[in-house]
Amino acid sequence: xxxxxxxxxxxxxxxxxxxxxxxxxxxxxxxxxxxxxxxxxxxxxxxxxxxxxxxxxxxxxxxxxxxxxxxxxxxxxxxxxxxxxxxxxxxxxxxxxxxxxxxxxxxxxxxxxxxxxxxxxxxxxxxxxxxxxxxxxxxxxxxxxxxxxxxxxxxxxxxxxxxxxx
Amino acid sequence: xxxxxxxxxxxxxxxxxxxxxxxxxxxxxxxxxxxxxxxxxxxxxxxxxxxxxxxxxxxxxxxxxxxxxxxxxxxxxxxxxxxxxxxxxxxxxxxxxxxxxxxxxxxxxxxxxxxxxxxxxxxxxxxxxxxxxxxxxxxxxxxxxxxxxxxxxxxxxxxxxxxxxxxxxxxxxxxxxxxxxxxxxxxxxxxxxxxxxxxxxxxxxxxxxxxxxxxxxxxxxxxxxxxxxxxxxxxxxxxxxxxxxxxxxxxxxxxxxxxxxxxxxxxxxxxxxxxxxxxxxxxxxxxxxxxxxxxxxxxxxxxxxxxxxxxxxxxxxxxxxxxxxxxxxxxxxxxxxxxxxxxxxxxxxxxxxxxxxxxxxxxxxxxxxxxxxxxxxxxxxxxxxxxxxxxxxxxxxxxxxxxxxxxxxxxxxxxxxxxxxxxx
Numbered sequence: 001x002x003x004x005x006x007x008x009x010x011x012x013x014x015x016x017x018x019x020x021x022x023x024x025x026x027x028x029x030x031x032x033x034x035x036x037x038x039x040x041x042x043x044x045x046x047x048x049x050x051x052x053x054x055x056x057x058x059x060x061x062x063x064x065x066x067x068x069x070x071x072x073x074x075x076x077x078x079x080x081x082x083x084x085x086x087x088x089x090x091x092x093x094x095x096x097x098x099x100x101x102x103x104x105x106x107x108x109x110x111x112x113x114x115x116x117x118x119x120x121x122x123x124x125x126x127x128x129x130x131x132x133x134x135x136x137x138x139x140x141x142x143x144x145x146x147x148x149x150x151x152x153x154x155x156x157x158x159x160x161x162x163x164x165x166x
Numbered sequence: 167x168x169x170x171x172x173x174x175x176x177x178x179x180x181x182x183x184x185x186x187x188x189x190x191x192x193x194x195x196x197x198x199x200x201x202x203x204x205x206x207x208x209x210x211x212x213x214x215x216x217x218x219x220x221x222x223x224x225x226x227x228x229x230x231x232x233x234x235x236x237x238x239x240x241x242x243x244x245x246x247x248x249x250x251x252x253x254x255x256x257x258x259x260x261x262x263x264x265x266x267x268x269x270x271x272x273x274x275x276x277x278x279x280x281x282x283x284x285x286x287x288x289x290x291x292x293x294x295x296x297x298x299x300x301x302x303x304x305x306x307x308x309x310x311x312x313x314x315x316x317x318x319x320x321x322x323x324x325x326x327x328x329x330x331x332x333x334x335x336x337x338x339x340x341x342x343x344x345x346x347x348x349x350x351x352x353x354x355x356x357x358x359x360x361x362x363x364x365x366x367x368x369x370x371x372x373x374x375x376x377x378x379x380x381x382x383x384x385x386x387x388x389x390x391x392x393x394x395x396x397x398x399x400x401x402x403x404x405x406x407x408x409x410x411x412x413x414x415x416x417x418x419x420x421x422x423x424x425x426x427x428x429x430x431x432x433x434x435x436x437x438x439x440x441x442x443x444x445x446x447x448x449x450x451x452x453x454x455x456x457x458x459x460x461x462x463x464x465x466x467x468x469x470x471x472x473x474x475x476x477x478x479x480x481x482x483x484x485x486x487x488x489x490x491x492x493x494x495x496x497x498x499x500x501x502x503x504x505x506x507x508x509x510x511x512x513x514x515x516x517x518x519x520x521x522x523x524x525x526x527x528x529x530x531x532x533x534x535x536x537x538x539x540x541x542x543x544x545x546x547x548x549x550x551x552x553x554x555x556x557x558x559x560x561x562x563x564x565x566x567x568x569x570x571x572x573x574x575x576x577x578x579x580x581x582x583x584x585x586x587x588x589x590x
Contacts, residue, residue, distance in 0.1 A: 012352070016548040020528065021527035021528050022528050022553075024529075039550045059352040062351060064286075064546075065286055065289075066201065066202065067205050067303035068201075071205075087352075088385070092303060092306060093305065093306075143317065153305050154209055154309070157312065161213065161215060161312065
């Protein structure tokens with residue numbers, strides 16, 4: 001069960017906003033996390049607590065393919081991202097590295113910045129504890145659920161490779 | 167099936183695929199660069215395999231922060247170089263490299279009908295040659311480097327048809343900026359784009375690269391062009407292996423078909439801070455600028471430099487402007503040198519750099535300060551993209567960028583020519 005405060009954003013949050021390219025000369029997640037969202041909200045990294053949740057409307061994570069973006073968000077302590085829709089490379093990257101993403105129009109429409117949410121990933125349930133409302137996230141297609149269940153793409157691929165060898 | 171579906175079906179050993187199908191796709195080339203390879207290598211090493219699946223199908227290009235801009239990026243480049251040499255994969259060192267999306271097609275490493283994945287969002291550029299090419303993250307690239315395949319969801323295809331006659335100074339960049347302005351930055355989300363119509367047939371290969379390159383700026387997974395004589399001519403002298411040409415079926419199903427009459431389209435400028443914020447240049451009045459960048463994976467090819475040089479020749483870069491020209495590859499640089507373009511750039515007071523992505527993503531070679539404005543032939547103008555979060559980037563074609571460099575403000579080539587005439 002994930003629980004945290006919501007940081008709410010609008011549409012088209014791009015990967016340059018999530019982690020500016022000037023910090024891409026390193027790939028250590030903890031180093032990257034120090035600069036997460038800093039051009040949009042300079043105090044974000046100071047304010048965010050482990051478990052907190054980022055929420056956005058449409059096309060979250062558009063722009064570059066940099067995996068540094070979900071890595072920075074995850075290492076900053078964010079437990080999951082809820083949006084109406086995600087940019088496709090960001091979606092793959094987040095799933096691959098084990099940062100949960102949920103799509104729910106209703107949750108986004110009925111949640112304010114600063115509300116507290118509780119998320120049950122196994123059931124796809126999003127509870128807004130501030131408002132006392134409950135929403136259902138779009139289920140993952142079977143194929144992606146498998147990658148998530150394996151713990152990300154690397155573990156999933158390891159399994160595939162060992163099956164091939166067997 | 168659409169062009170994208172045909173290529174994907176062939177690479178998944180299936181007779182037919184439909185949008186929404188999850189398939190495992192054989193890849194013909196797996197690419198990464200000095201920013202994305204270090205993470206891909208780290209993840210690859212967790213897989214427990216010693217060698218990449220085929221060293222001739224894995225390529226690494228140092229281009230983003232190279233020649234090394236600081237110690238940290240030097241370390242990243244070194245890590246990649248050592249991995250590449252140890253694995254015996256395709257690698258281009260500084261002095262022979264170029265911006266990956268200019269370099270790989272030029273070297274014959276991407277051919278029609280192939281599937282290419284790259285840890286760079288602008289991998290979609292290769293769609294210009296009739297390949298299915300798409301950007302992914304480092305972990306996807308790590309898995310594919312080990313197995314030679316990757317999972318994909320078959321995208322629906324949006325067909326864009328361009329008819330009419332192009333106005334002077336209007337090219338691929340203007341068509342794609344106009345299109346993104348029309349459909350929005352998520353207008354092609356999760357979709358493949360098929361570019362077609364009489365205008366596309368008359369467009370040069372360099373112009374097609376520019377359009378395919380920015381498919382991602384509409385959220386697209388790929389942007390494909392059909393293969394014609396121009397493609398064959400481009401590919402023939404470069405290909406060192408056979409390739410297959412696919413065509414969309416007559417009864418292919420498209421999620422959307424949009425037709426554009428290009429006759430009324432002027433040179434376009436995308437204002438800060440979105441590529442979808444494109445406006446006809448005549449609507450922009452007196453926007454003073456500090457810098458111009460001509461280059462990148464979008465507009466760093468020979469045709470782009472020819473166009474810029476044509477406008478700049480006999481003029482001087484405005485005293486209030488830094489004009490930076492970056493040929494997209496060593497070959498482009500060499501050709502521009504032999505043709506006398508580099509001499510023109512240097513004479514007019516532009517700074518010419520060795521190939522690098524550099525300023526496009528605020529890396530080096532032209533980072534912007536607070537409050538500065540830049541006209542750039544690159545592909546993104548997000549907040550902070552080229553440096554300070556308080557700077558502004560205006561996206562345009564190379565002719566507009568060159569004219570603006572001389573005028574010291576955003577200007578059309580026509581405006582510059584008028585001024586030259588008046589001043590005799």
